């Protein structure tokens with residue numbers, strides 16, 4: 001399924017993010033940058049040890065990555081040239097700034113991509129796995145953040161949401177259709 005916002009093509013697909021051939025893929029990392037389960041584990045497994053080495057160098061420089069921020073490494077053995085590691089919020093009931101922090105995670109990933117001249121990027125469903133952010137709300141935030149960025153910036157010209165199940169894909173599709181109304 002595809003949508004356009006000005007010159008940016010936005011794709012929603014059910015797939016494995018580690019297989020994407022976009023210039024960058026986004027990792028739903030944790031602030032230690034030392035790897036974890038879910039998308040994070042899959043990316044480090046598929047990309048090999050170089051990604052973790054670079055994450056450790058970033059840690060040595062800046063001591064990890066705060067929630068809502070993003071850092072970049074190369075993609076190691078992945079088809080993608082870069083991995084943008086962002087840290088979504090852990091859900092603590094919704095009154096701890098979770099929505100703003102999730103918005104920041106998408107926005108700062110896109111800003112970093114733009115800064116690097118990256119033209120195509122894939123996002124997973126940040127925070128909706130181990131971090132337990134309610135999926136409908138997270139999808140609404142993800143879609144609105146990407147839509148807003150694409151309306152104001154020329155690159156990236158392709159943004160993919162790569163979702164791991166039909167259920168999650170459907171939630172994102174409904175969020176997208178709602179945003180267009």
Ligand code: ADP
Pocket residue numbers: 015016017018028029037038039040042088124125126127128129130131132162163164168
């Ligand atoms: P978080 O810790 O931010 O909640 P998770 O990695 O636990 O992140 O989960 C985020 C979403 O990513 C979940 O919907 C999960 O099913 C999905 N996911 C897990 N592995 C992959 C993968 N290889 N490609 C795309 N999505 C994935």
